[in-house]
Amino acid sequence: MIIGLPKETKDNEFRVGMSPGTVHTLTNQGHLVRVQTGAGIGSAFSDDDYRSAGADIVFNADDAWSAQLVVKVKEPTEPEYRYLRQELILFTYLHLASNKSLVDVLLATGTTGIAYETVQTASGELPLLAPMSEVAGRMATQIGATYLLKTSGGRGILMSGVPGVAPANVVILGAGIVGANAARVAVGMGAQVTVLDVNHNRLKYLDDIYRGQLLTRMSDGLNIRELVFQADLVIGAILIPGGRAPWLITKEMLADMRKGSVIVDVAVDQGGCVETTHPTTHSHPVYEVDGVLHYCVTNMPGAVPRTSTFALNNQTATYVVKLANEGLNAVRQERTLQHGLNTYRGYVTHPAVAEAFGLTYTNPLQALQ
Known part of the structure; x- marks a missing residue:
């Protein structure tokens, strides 16, 4: 799979979606990872760190976003809305219940949005939040x-x-x-x-x-x-x-x-x-x-990006690898990721997001059929 790692665009957001360690795991399993130049600088990761991990360094956001799976930290900002499309799996914090404009764009473009904050285990824990x-x-x-x-x-x-x-x-x-x-x-x-x-x-x-x-x-x-x-x-x-x-x-x-x-x-x-x-x-x-x-x-943790990026990647890496290896089948097969699925091909697939805006809720497995 082609995986994109764009530089964050939110104000003073210095975290990065994947550490070189996570990238190394992906490239060792045969995946292509495109890292936008400077994406890791705020967390003290250089482009050379990512190159050593097997990544391709790309020089603009367009190239990082032109991937099958994009891994970020924060929700897309308005300048990034143009990258959203039906073929894309977006894995990041989304916080859609307070962001109607992003909900509208995700639904209109048919983007698959998997939100860190709603990935939930059988015991009710939220491991990525x-x-x-x-x-x-x-x-x-x-x-x-x-x-x-x-x-x-x-x-x-x-x-x-x-x-x-x-x-x-x-x-x-x-x-x-x-x-x-x-x-x-x-x-x-x-x-x-x-x-x-x-x-x-x-x-x-x-x-x-x-x-x-x-x-x-x-x-x-x-x-x-x-x-x-x-x-x-x-x-x-x-x-x-x-x-x-x-x-x-x-x-x-x-x-x-x-x-x-x-x-x-x-x-x-x-x-x-x-x-x-x-x-x-x-x-x-x-x-x-x-x-x-x-x-x-x-984005409070963005002020301590080195600590935050490592802490986040400690939890997200397993799910990133699973999505890279299995695509949407990973969501079909794992209840934990089904909770994380917020939007898919124009469907709202998380009940709390649907309730927040009076939208129709569709069960993730039904939407994924």
């Missing part, structure tokens, strides 16, 4: 600490406090992978941490792990309001697999939050769990509403 959730969760706390500085527009709060002065009050909405990793760093920095979730087992797990170093609360409207109003930093870590995140913080609630407090909405890729969330970039990461700073960058 997990590594970036780990990175984003840990980054969320670090970023929140930065924007709490007065020089960054925040309240002027030190996360750990000092003897005789209280630490920052950190509220984390969601106890999944993002929330657990955000809590790990926040507790390590000495903050006062409260985690909310509707899943009692997740709260019990964190309570057992931290043994009183953080607080857990059930996520309901009253608890959210009470805790958010007391918070210096709120981290949005809500996930509805493949679907749009619910609004847990409404616009009217912001007026009662502490001025100079910070919201880091990691759920922004799925529309955000704050009503006033809208996507931002690494170039312009924050904005203020009612005195509350919002950080809503859609």
Whole structure:
């Protein structure tokens, strides 16, 4: 199979879809890999690294995209829409539930879109979303600490406090992978941490792990309001697999939050769990509403690309090789990849994407017949 690795085009996105190690595995199995020149520079991989792995280096995006399978990190940006076509299998993060324009293009062109974030095992795990959730969760706390500085527009709060002065009050909405990793760093920095979730087992797990170093609360409207109003930093870590995140913080609630407090909405890729969330970039990461700073960058792990690319490839490589070796038969035969299939030849093949936009859902196996 011909596999394309284009350079990412999203603002300050320095990750790359495949490491030289993944490319080497593919070329050793007889596949042709076309790598756009400079695709790996942001992650400290040179063109020579890819050449040594057996790749062909191509000098424009057109050549990288003219492949049977294209492997990326982030969803195509508008300038890349022209490359989408029926013969293409696109394997990347898509986050379609908050991106109607991309849904429309994928359906109109008949592109096969397999989304990392909805590839799901029989046990319910999301193996290709997990590594970036780990990175984003840990980054969320670090970023929140930065924007709490007065020089960054925040309240002027030190996360750990000092003897005789209280630490920052950190509220984390969601106890999944993002929330657990955000809590790990926040507790390590000495903050006062409260985690909310509707899943009692997740709260019990964190309570057992931290043994009183953080607080857990059930996520309901009253608890959210009470805790958010007391918070210096709120981290949005809500996930509805493949679907749009619910609004847990409404616009009217912001007026009662502490001025100079910070919201880091990691759920922004799925529309955000704050009503006033809208996507931002690494170039312009924050904005203020009612005195509350919002950080809503859609590709947070792109700021630590070396770590992120290795972490992502550790999980995606197996599936890339399977798709290269078997094509769409890999999807037909493996339930895990069927969950990942979001669009195919004009069909919407993931229920959460269909529900988000009132579209007709078609079972993946039915569509693939």
